[in-house]
Amino acid sequence: MKKMMSGNEAIARGAYEAGCTVAAAYPGTPSTEILENIATYKGIYSEWAPNEKVAMEVACGASIAGSRSLCAMKHVGVNVAADPLFTIAYEGVNGGLIMVSADDPGMHSSQNEQDNRLFAPHAKVAMIEPSDSQEAKDFIKAAFEISEKFDTAILFRVTTRICHSKGLVELNEREEVGVKEYKKDVKKYVMIPGHARIKHYEVEERLAKLQEYSNNCPLNRIEWGDKKIGIITSGISYQYAKEVFGDKASYLKIGLSYPLPDKMIKKFAKTVDKVYVIEENEPYLENFVKALGIECIGKEFIPVCGELNPDIIRRALTKTEEKKLYSIDVKVPSRPPVLCPGCPHRGIFYAVSKYKDVIATSDIGCYTLGMMEPLNVADTVICMGAGFSAGIGFQKAAMMGGRKDKIFGFMGDSTFFHSGITGLIDAVYNNSPMVAVILDNSITAMTGHQENPGTGKTLMGEVAQVVDIEKIVKAVGIKEENIRIVDPYNLEQTEKAVKEAHEATEPFVIITKQPCALIKEVLKKRAGLHCKIDQDKCKKCKACIRTGCPAIAYKNGQVVIEKSMCNGCTLCKQVCKFDAIERVGE
Amino acid sequence: MTKSILFVGVGGQGIILASKILTEGLVKFGYDVKMSEVHGMAQRGGSVTTQVRFGEKVYSPLIGYGEADVLVAFEKVEAARWTNYLKEGGTMVINDYEIYSLPVLIGKEEYPQDVIEKISDKIEHVKVFKAAEIAESLGNIKVQNIVLLGALIKALGLENLDWASVIKDVLPEKMHEINIKAIEAGMNI
Numbered sequence: 106m107k108k109m110m111s112g113n114e115a116i117a118r119g120a121y122e123a124g125c126t127v128a129a130a131y132p133g134t135p136s137t138e139i140l141e142n143i144a145t146y147k148g149i150y151s152e153w154a155p156n157e158k159v160a161m162e163v164a165c166g167a168s169i170a171g172s173r174s175l176c177a178m179k180h181v182g183v184n185v186a187a188d189p190l191f192t193i194a195y196e197g198v199n200g201g202l203i204m205v206s207a208d209d210p211g212m213h214s215s216q217n218e219q220d221n222r223l224f225a226p227h228a229k230v231a232m233i234e235p236s237d238s239q240e241a242k243d244f245i246k247a248a249f250e251i252s253e254k255f256d257t258a259i260l261f262r263v264t265t266r267i268c269h270s271k272g273l274v275e276l277n278e279r280e281e282v283g284v285k286e287y288k289k290d291v292k293k294y295v296m297i298p299g300h301a302r303i304k305h306y307e308v309e310e311r312l313a314k315l316q317e318y319s320n321n322c323p324l325n326r327i328e329w330g331d332k333k334i335g336i337i338t339s340g341i342s343y344q345y346a347k348e349v350f351g352d353k354a355s356y357l358k359i360g361l362s363y364p365l366p367d368k369m370i371k372k373f374a375k376t377v378d379k380v381y382v383i384e385e386n387e388p389y390l391e392n393f394v395k396a397l398g399i400e401c402i403g404k405e406f407i408p409v410c411g412e413l414n415p416d417i418i419r420r421a422l423t424k425t426e427e428k429k430l431y432s433i434d435v436k437v438p439s440r441p442p443v444l445c446p447g448c449p450h451r452g453i454f455y456a457v458s459k460y461k462d463v464i465a466t467s468d469i470g471c472y473t474l475g476m477m478e479p480l481n482v483a484d485t486v487i488c489m490g491a492g493f494s495a496g497i498g499f500q501k502a503a504m505m506g507g508r509k510d511k512i513f514g515f516m517g518d519s520t521f522f523h524s525g526i527t528g529l530i531d532a533v534y535n536n537s538p539m540v541a542v543i544l545d546n547s548i549t550a551m552t553g554h555q556e557n558p559g560t561g562k563t564l565m566g567e568v569a570q571v572v573d574i575e576k577i578v579k580a581v582g583i584k585e586e587n588i589r590i591v592d593p594y595n596l597e598q599t600e601k602a603v604k605e606a607h608e609a610t611e612p613f614v615i616i617t618k619q620p621c622a623l624i625k626e627v628l629k630k631r632a633g634l635h636c637k638i639d640q641d642k643c644k645k646c647k648a649c650i651r652t653g654c655p656a657i658a659y660k661n662g663q664v665v666i667e668k669s670m671c672n673g674c675t676l677c678k679q680v681c682k683f684d685a686i687e688r689v690g691e
Numbered sequence: 692m693t694k695s696i697l698f699v700g701v702g703g704q705g706i707i708l709a710s711k712i713l714t715e716g717l718v719k720f721g722y723d724v725k726m727s728e729v730h731g732m733a734q735r736g737g738s739v740t741t742q743v744r745f746g747e748k749v750y751s752p753l754i755g756y757g758e759a760d761v762l763v764a765f766e767k768v769e770a771a772r773w774t775n776y777l778k779e780g781g782t783m784v785i786n787d788y789e790i791y792s793l794p795v796l797i798g799k800e801e802y803p804q805d806v807i808e809k810i811s812d813k814i815e816h817v818k819v820f821k822a823a824e825i826a827e828s829l830g831n832i833k834v835q836n837i838v839l840l841g842a843l844i845k846a847l848g849l850e851n852l853d854w855a856s857v858i859k860d861v862l863p864e865k866m867h868e869i870n871i872k873a874i875e876a877g878m879n880i
């Protein structure tokens with residue numbers, strides 16, 4: 106049977122068919138649907154881990170115990186999980202072990218554009234790259250086999266256009282491989298220096314064997330066409346190259362991309378007149394080809410920055426006439442993503458925006474959007490967890506420089522569990538009088554509503570113990586009198602907490618508690634509610650518009666609230682000095 | 692020949708569902724199909740696109756500048772934002788519908804009033820209509836995405852295929868009737 110599947114669905118299907126029994130991930134675009142789909146298959150234990158390092162370690166432990174195991178994450182997640190990756194590379198596996206890295210060329214929803222192919226040689230693990238959904242499924246199976254055969258973890262590298270493009274996939278049955286026997290073997294699984302020194306030699310031997318295999322493996326193949334041009338490529342770039350050159354070129358399509366097939370590349374290059382290397386972002390293949398002493402054309406024409414597409418390749422490498430492009434002479438207004446109408450994050454940002462001396466060290470999640478006009482609450486965003494720890498650094502530097510900046514750090518519930526707790530411990534331990542704001546909307550919202558340790562449910566839909574944020578905050582040593590728990594829909598309460606936090610001289614925590622407005626049950630509960638403007642009372646001061654709610658507009662000389670968008674959070678009503686807004690539909 | 696279709700609009704307008712129905716239909720009728728969408732910021736009111744390419748054998752899921760045979764805009768300034776993706780001689784299907792972005796709402800930027808006139812001046816094949824009104828007259832404004840899909844299918848010359856059966860394959864039963872009416876309404880514009 107054939108089915109249209111995204112790359113992520115196909116990876117999940119591949120794991121199922123290959124007999125994978127344990128899978129873990131932390132969500133992150135474009136990887137999230139891999140685990141969401143794995144969770145729909147029987148026979149695989151799957152979980153959301155609090156962060157990528159934990160997910161990778163769960164997969165490592167499961168592999169050693171004998172399971173075919175997989176973990177998945179977005180590219181920046183591999184940075185977080187790099188520590189276990191670099192050492193499991195020495196230990197090798199028992200059951201096959203795959204780490205899926207979903208990179209985001211073009212940064213559709215990411216803070217950087219790192220090319221994680223570079224991790225494979227650095228960590229010394231084998232790497233596999235599919236170039237469509239069918240291969241995503243097939244290569245996962247091959248990856249488990251290679252992992253077990255060569256005793257290595259596999260970096261399975263995909264990109265946004267593999268993850269989120271759909272193509273036809275042939276489905277097969279699951280192969281039941283069970284959970285292998287575990288035999289205690291401290292020289293293999295206990296990486297003390299004495300064992301690791303021996304292991305490092307084994308790793309080098311393993312890589313040499315893998316390189317031999319790479320030269321003969323079906324994942325690397327040559328497609329002969331016209332021999333004037335020979336294209337070396339991998340991943341989605343292969344599709345773009347095929348689209349542009351069709352059979353007017355020959356292709357060396359690489360699926361096992363670390364170690365690279367040196368002999369195959371040499372043979373291919375000898376047979377064609379000219380070698381092009383077509384790849385997105387870093388010159389990973391190109392550097393290798395050049396190191397083999399082969400002349401090739403690559404990054405001098407194909408950009409390092411941004412996502413590729415066939416059009417870019419065509420203009421870079423072929424002589425084509427400039428196409429006529431339509432352009433319309435209107436100034437198109439920008440349409441940036443914004444906090445939704447009724448978003449519970451809005452209240453605290455509104456309250457903090459009134460303080461001009463505040464430095465806001467923010468973090469990654471829906472609440473990053475507090476940075477947008479008209480709220481403008483964010484001075485820094487670096488990576489998950491930095492919302493608190495960069496705040497501490499900022500505060501210490503300000504102190505050293507004799508400045509009086511007041512630091513507010515922001516972080517969502519999922520981000521707090523991910524890597525915020527250690528920052529908060531630092532604030533207590535090293536006594537930073539910063540304000541740590543935890544925006545608890547009871548969900549991992551930005552990535553499309555995943556459960557997390559605070560939501561009381563697991564990925565597999567089971568009821569879980571709620572990990573209590575307030576208790577953590579107290580346990581790390583924030584004093585009772587320095588903690589405020591507020592409903593961000595209640596502006597008076599929120600403003601009072603912000604004022605007290607602003608005056609505090611010790612580490613201070615505000616927890617805002619109100620579930621995301623898009624959670625199904627919330628939508629249902631608030632379905633009838635909305636706010637309405639009494640046009641007779643409205644003085645058109647636009648204070649309500651300055652909350653940045655996209656449901657409120659100034660149209661044809663009137664301020665109006667779009668009923669279908671509003672959920673009756675009443676923030677606008679609370680900022681109206683003329684009592685012109687009421688909530689209806691109770 | 693491979694055909695390329697670009698859907699553009701705003702998060703929450705049902706673009707992904709419309710392109711899914713199109714894709715499933717094209718597969719059912721024997722084409723090789725690739726579809727690409729970008730998730731992530733979609734629900735936060737940002738500009739959203741999906742791309743569908745179909746033919747005998749399709750490699751790239753992506754469309755470059757000047758390569759879309761049909762551009763379907765669910766919101767009218769989005770049509771202008773993405774115009775440079777339309778192929779010379781290609782068709783634009785435009786929903787005469789406005790969604791103000793936040794910079795417009797807070798008065799930092801202006802929503803242009805004459806977008807459709809300006810597009811029609813430059814581009815020969817433009818089909819403009821109010822999908823929201825048609826959907827409302829059918830009983831649910833939410834099916835405006837399917838009305839637009841119907842108009843797209845007509846623009847592709849694929850209206851003779853059995854799209855009602857595709858709707859039945861993809862959607863739950865209680866939604867069949869109104870969506871079939873919507874797709875037909877779109878094909879009859």
Ligand SMILES: Cc1ncc(C[n+]2csc(CCOP(=O)(O)OP(=O)(O)O)c2C)c(N)n1
Nearest residue numbers: 133469470471472517518519520549550551
């Ligand atoms: C290391 C890393 N992993 C994953 C992501 C993807 N990501 C961005 S925001 C986010 C979750 C934010 O959830 P939460 O902190 O609860 O805030 P919310 O979106 O609910 O406001 C995730 C998983 C990332 N940017 N970096």
